[in-house]
Amino acid sequence: MKPFGYVTAQDPAAAIALVTGQPGAAFLAGGTNLVDLMKLGVAAPDLLVDVAGLLPDRIEPASGGGLRIGAGVRNSDLAADPRVRAEFPVLAQAVLAGASGQLRNMATVGGNLLQRTRCLYFQDVTKPCNKRVPGSGCPARAGEHRNLAILGGSPHCVATHPSDMAVALAALDAVVHVEGSAGPRTVPLAGLYRLPGDEPDRETTLERGDLITAVELPVLSYAAHSVYRKVRDRASYAFAVTSVAAALDVADGMVRGVRLALGAVAPVPWRARRAEQFLVGRPATAEWFGRAADAELAAAAPLPDSAFKVTLVRNVAVRMLCRLAGIPAGGTA
Amino acid sequence: MWHDGRVTTTDQTSSVLTLRVNGGAHRLRLDHRTTLLDALREHLGLTGTKKGCDHGQCGACTVLMGGRRVNSCLLLAVMAQGAEITTIEGLGGPEELHPLQAAFVERDALQCGYCTPGQICSAAAMLGEAAAGWPSAASAGLDGPVTLDAAEVRERMSGNLCRCGAYVNIVAAILDVSREAASQEEAR
DSSP, rough: OOEEEEEEEEEEHHHHHHHHHOOOOEEEEEEEHHHHHHHTTOOOEEEEETTTTSSSOOOOEOOSSEEEEETTTTTHHHHHHHHHHHHHHHHHHHTTTOOHHHHHHBBBBHHHHHHHOOOOOOOTTSSOOOTTSTTSOOOTTTTOOOSSSSSSTTTOOOOOOSSSSHHHHHHHOOEEEEEEETTHHHHHHHHOOOOOOOOOOOOBBBOOOEEEEEEEOOTTTTTTTTEEEESSSSSSSSSSEEEEEEEEEEETTTEEEEEEEEEESSSSEOOOOHHHHHHHSSSSSHHHHHHHHHHHTTTTOOGGGGGHHHHHHHHHHHHHHHHTTTSSSGGGG | HHHHOEEOOOSSSSEEEEEEETTTEEEEEEEETTTTTHIIIISSSSSSOOOOSSSSSSTEEEEEEEEEEEEETTSBBBGGGEEEOOOOHHHSSSSOHHHHHHHHHHHHOOSSOHHHHHHHHHHHHHHHHHHTTTOTTSSOOSOOOOOOOHHHHHTTTOOOOOOOOOOOHHHHHHHHHHHHHHHHHOOO
């Protein structure tokens, strides 16, 4: 690891000024991903600006209803919060599905959103990777890609976003509060992330020095009727092979409202808007849920070893929608 | 070191800092690269805390920070300034075993023992999390209360690996302590 400076700033403005003014500086909060990447040589900042002590760390009612979650809230406190558990169960379940008890105690909400892919090539500095070293190539397409993207990838990168929490936040239309050198602004979660295209090293729309300060959950009348399901290679403490965040509002057997987001299948938390649009006004049945998932997955472009994920994510989505609708999933999953 | 009212920093790659460990305070100059784990083992001689993977994947380095379980391998020592750190040496020793230490001995919950300090520190905090009503991915619902059974303990302890595979007895030892605490609570 390269030697580096370390500072604690007293307020966000000071921290932002430090990182904005120094190309080699990075924000540090929980450190669970950044410190690991520094050990791996993937990240080599020359100054760490510790913001853990200055980020808002409370969960409060938002001005327009809903909840405002400070970016410094630890993952474990988010999942344990009684309002999150009662009003946004998909979010509590997503957080509890991720990492371990120890890591959830350390990791912050802001850092969780900005964690990097666990693609093996990205984490191995002896291998080419367009995300780590632009233009060096992507060995994943011809190599190990079993758990990489089936949606939203490009010839340059098929890495997946690793967060569970962000998948639930995508389904909930969360709004990210950002402070930068030009002042505060809000970004919808969907607008925070970029698809790789030919610049896989640019993962978000944030500028140097931008600091996430809070995440807001807007009111959603049926948010309490939501669920997160994660599929992984072992029972616990593993990144997702596929995950589904869903919320459903059914009236008289017809879908009145639906939120669906898919995890571990794309470079970003994947909001399944095509499936949602397809479903509204349609019967809440396993058959229609399957057709909606198919509509979303028509754009899937898996690689040979990741083709199974198309069927897997379809079946998990149908099963979760059926569970929320209170009907049997039939032979779909 | 300089101070402009908003920022306290050093222009160097090391800092003088105070670590509060097991009730004592230690003033050290540490390279910023030093993890809390290495500070404990290499600078304070507290070798009970183990280095396994050094990447937050095995839990052998688990200690308590402010009463919460954390991976000391992913914490820089400078990040732990001001926090109360408890290691396995602070939980109990040969003269006075922590109930979890006694239960691990009683249940033969180890083979090589390398993961054991991390298992015990993790379990000590985990029992507190469950008592506070924190749900887990293995809980039937999110609204509690939490009743620990083998499935709950396995899920909540999944951040601690045991390469010897002593899980059956680790789970039993933790459940012994959990039940003992519950019956004491009832008697009160």
